[in-house]
Amino acid sequence: MYNNDKFKNTFKEDTKFASKYEIDVINRLTGLNFDYDDLILLEKLAGDDYRKRMYLDENTQIGILEFDLIDLDWKFTPSPYYYQLVDEKKIILKPTKRRLKGKYLKEEYVENIDEYKSIVEDTNYFVGIDIGTFLGVGIKRNDRIKLKDLKRKKEEININKINDYLEKNKKRMDYLVKSSKNILKKYINKYKNKGYVINVSFSGGKDSAVSTLLAKEMIEDIDVLFIDTGLEYPETMKYVKDFAKKYDLNLHTINGDYFWDELDKEGIPTKDNRWCNSVCKLMPLKSFFMENYPNKKILTIDGSRKFESFARANLDYTRKSGFIDFQTNVFPILDWNAVDVWSYIYLNDVLYNPMYDKGFERIGCYMCPAALNSEFLRVRELHPNLWERWANYLKKYYSEDDILRGFWRWDELPPKMIEIKKNLK
Known part of the structure; x- marks a missing residue:
């Protein structure tokens, strides 16, 4: 579907504009003085936790920003072009x-x-x-x-503005939006003719915000489904209401608040065993479908993207649910990079979750084992009451070091985490 090389994405991995929080961190570590509207592009890298290449444009990398799991602090590794920016010996x-x-x-x-x-x-x-x-x-x-x-x-290195990037890439965004609408039109018509009920999943995150707005352009009164797991950030709960009001959404909030009831029986959720996803999301969603759309098959528009993770890299535009046998998902922004999502948000002045400005790139449950540990530690700063409730439970099974470094997130520690644990001694 996305085969036009003229609009091909420059970055091989998921890339985003630096958030306000990240810019504050960068300024502290580098001695530079970036403004919040300066163009800083952060490209995801493999690593122990948060690790991203830092660019001032597609060809000017000035370093790597990462979170150190031993020191529990941010670290900046300079690239050569950094030294063209700073007045250092x-x-x-x-x-x-x-x-x-x-x-x-x-x-x-x-x-x-x-x-x-x-x-x-x-x-x-x-x-x-x-x-x-x-x-x-x-x-x-x-x-x-x-x-x-x-x-x-380089002859000179310029600090550009985000608006410069948006203007330069507007044709690419027009192309992506048109392609995504064509995907939606194709599958909505196909499944509508088969008698499917069509709705859209809204998590409170940026990707689902974009896919929800695109879906609403196709079906004005489409049902928008948000699952309240009882583990959402207070900011997310407020944002979902504000978003629904601003865009006049037909919002349905599904109760998925069963985590604490099941915790002792199921054990601590991990990357290897995310039972919480079934208990707090999929089972409540299935119940909602059966109650509100009895004896109907479902097509759900979903904001998942292949750049997000290795698990999603091989997704097709549609996929049958592995849990709900009468549900199929369609992914209209599957090929978008994060920088495309943010470009759409900025170009259209879309209301987005304020947690992104505070150092989060994954919006979901505050103690999700799939989140970065740097984000988990931000919860301690921003919502100490939420942190304490979860940390106090973890203390039954883990030391403070294990909790702070997120070792609880695995049933069996991978080699890189074992190495970090050794270096703590």
């Missing part, structure tokens, strides 16, 4: 044809030898390297500097 190397990348620097290569010695003595870990038309990053190991990376200098 750099090690200046003499021009040479020798291959220096990946090697320790020798004093015979250094042009500013006195500064080099003071930099080696004072620097914590990373240092800028200047060599002719190239910039690099050096890593301090004991009293030596290893040249990690090199990039050719």
Whole structure:
């Protein structure tokens, strides 16, 4: 469906605009002074927790932002272009044809030898390297500097605005929206002719907000389904009501508040055993269907995207539910990157969940094992009462270190988490 290379996405992984919270973190770590409307693109990377490449445009990476599970704090790893932005002392190397990348620097290569010695003595870990038309990053190991990376200098590096990006990519967004509407039109007509009842799933997150608005353009009075698990953020509950009112939605709130009743019997939910999804979402949803659409088959419009996770990477545009045998889901924004979702939201001034501005990218249950641990720790800051209720239960089975680092989220710790646990001792 999305086969037009002219509008192909630049980023291979899910990418987003930096939130207000992330910009505050970046400014604290880098010494830069970005504004909230500056264009900072964050591309997801594999890692222990939160880990993203940081770009100022599609071709200018200035570093990696990540959350350290040992120190429980944010960390910034600079790329060469970072040193073109900041006024910091750099090690200046003499021009040479020798291959220096990946090697320790020798004093015979250094042009500013006195500064080099003071930099080696004072620097914590990373240092800028200047060599002719190239910039690099050096890593301090004991009293030596290893040249990690090199990039050719740019004539200048501009700090663009989000609006600049939106204007530049407007045609791509027009194309994506048109394609998504065509997907909806195709499957709505197909399943409507088969007698299916059609509704849309709304979680309170950005993706379902976009798919809900697109669905409403197809069917004005479409049923919009929100499941209240009893584990939602207070901000989400208010947002769902505000969103429904602003866009005049035919909202149905389904009661899924069964988590605490089932917890002792089912055990702590983990990435390997998310029983809570069935108990708090799928079973209540099935009951709602059977009560409100008796003896009917269901087509549900869903905001899932293939960029979100490995599990969703191979989704087709439709999929039969594995739990509700009379339900089929259709995914109109399946091929959208997160930056496309945010572009749609900004271009259309869509009301979005305020939790995104506070350091969350997954909007759902506040103690979800699938969430990032950096987000889990934000719950402690923003909603200590919610944190304490869950942490106090976890203390029956886990140490404080295990709780703070999210080790409870696995039935069996993966190798990378075992390594982190070893390093704590």
